[in-house]
Amino acid sequence: MGEDSLQLYITLLGFAGGVVLGFAARSVHFCTLGAIEEARYGAERMRLRTWLLAIGTAIALTQFLDLAGYIELQRSWRLSGHIAFGGAIIGGLLFGLGMALVGTCAFGMLVRLGSGDMRALLSTLVLGIVGFMTMSGILAPLRLITVEQMAVELPPLSSQMLPRLLFGDDAAMQALIAAVAVAASAGWALSRERYRQKVAQVAAGIVIGMVIAFGWFITSTLGQETLYPQQPDSYAFVRPIGQSILWLMIASGASAKFLVGGVFGVVAGAFLAAWRQRQIVWEAFDDAAEMRRHLLGASLMGIGGVLAGGCTVGQGMTGLAALSLTALLATASIVIGALIGLHLLMDGRLPDAWRRACTWLRLNQRNNAGHD
Numbered sequence: 001m002g003e004d005s006l007q008l009y010i011t012l013l014g015f016a017g018g019v020v021l022g023f024a025a026r027s028v029h030f031c032t033l034g035a036i037e038e039a040r041y042g043a044e045r046m047r048l049r050t051w052l053l054a055i056g057t058a059i060a061l062t063q064f065l066d067l068a069g070y071i072e073l074q075r076s077w078r079l080s081g082h083i084a085f086g087g088a089i090i091g092g093l094l095f096g097l098g099m100a101l102v103g104t105c106a107f108g109m110l111v112r113l114g115s116g117d118m119r120a121l122l123s124t125l126v127l128g129i130v131g132f133m134t135m136s137g138i139l140a141p142l143r144l145i146t147v148e149q150m151a152v153e154l155p156p157l158s159s160q161m162l163p164r165l166l167f168g169d170d171a172a173m174q175a176l177i178a179a180v181a182v183a184a185s186a187g188w189a190l191s192r193e194r195y196r197q198k199v200a201q202v203a204a205g206i207v208i209g210m211v212i213a214f215g216w217f218i219t220s221t222l223g224q225e226t227l228y229p230q231q232p233d234s235y236a237f238v239r240p241i242g243q244s245i246l247w248l249m250i251a252s253g254a255s256a257k258f259l260v261g262g263v264f265g266v267v268a269g270a271f272l273a274a275w276r277q278r279q280i281v282w283e284a285f286d287d288a289a290e291m292r293r294h295l296l297g298a299s300l301m302g303i304g305g306v307l308a309g310g311c312t313v314g315q316g317m318t319g320l321a322a323l324s325l326t327a328l329l330a331t332a333s334i335v336i337g338a339l340i341g342l343h344l345l346m347d348g349r350l351p352d353a354w355r356r357a358c359t360w361l362r363l364n365q366r367n368n369a370g371h372d
Helices: 002-029 032-041 046-067 087-103 104-113 119-134 140-149 162-167 172-187 198-222 239-249 258-276 288-308 314-321 325-347 349-372
Strands: none
Touching: 002 104, 002 198, 002 258, 032 046, 032 087, 032 104, 032 325, 046 162, 046 172, 046 198, 046 314, 087 140, 087 288, 087 325, 104 119, 104 140, 104 258, 119 140, 119 239, 119 314, 140 258, 140 288, 140 349, 162 172, 162 325, 198 314, 239 288, 314 325
8 A cells, every 4th residue: 555545545444434423422521611510500410421531541441451451651742751830730721711711621522613603713813723722832932831831841751641650560550550540440431220221322422432442553553654654542522623724724835643533523413413314504603702702712722732732532531541640631631621611601701801811901001092
């Protein structure tokens, strides 16, 4: 198979996995923010259980593939000896806050886009552009400060995979810690009989976790046979959204990759699910205030997702599947940031704060104009 054909094949596999993710998420209204909101304010906690089941499944399958020698997690940048705790915490908090403002995460925006939500289209474009600005544009100094300077360097050849960080290169301890993590997440999710009777929810959680492991497998095998091998990784939806926008503009000068295929696949899968349920509805912003909230939230997610090294899927599933310490810090920070944002929204304080900020900016502009 030629280089171009192989790259196209890998991209199509990424697209196929994305279709499954989008279809499963749209079919059962899978949403990380919804899971966090249920944990804080709800009683049913159905989506929380599905989210944790997906994480547990991803950990179980990914760790099995690694221990069995089918993939090499240690080659991934997610397990490097560079622990960017500053980026993980600050970026996670910003991403979580932005997620609360928009009402969903980066992955959720793609799912909404597939069912005709034009608010999600604008938010996705803003997230991708701001993410690229943070990665290598005008906001790059912020990334250099939080990710590069606020970091801990482990000794050479060390790994931030939690079992190896704590116990060294011990396969038995890796298997034990993976088993504990699976029991704590998937085990708790399945502990309630009423939830186990929700076949669609259980199936969606398992399938989403399987797709994360699938991504690790493809990038660890076929992804290494290309002319420019990519590091093993799986699905994520902050930086890849920016890469997808760039690819749409210069497709003749750049080839798509596994994660870019995944971005378009999620939209296609969500469209199929919405079409099957006859729920494709064109939606727009209700008013200017809602648009400002989405733009601010998408910008915060674009910045935070790059600083944290991923989103609720990139770190919250792909990173946790590798038992990464940075992923654990980032995921915890995202949850805390989302809870802060939900608290502000529920109490009605955010609109007042937003109006005060706008008033302050207008007054400053008038004063500056007067001085000029």
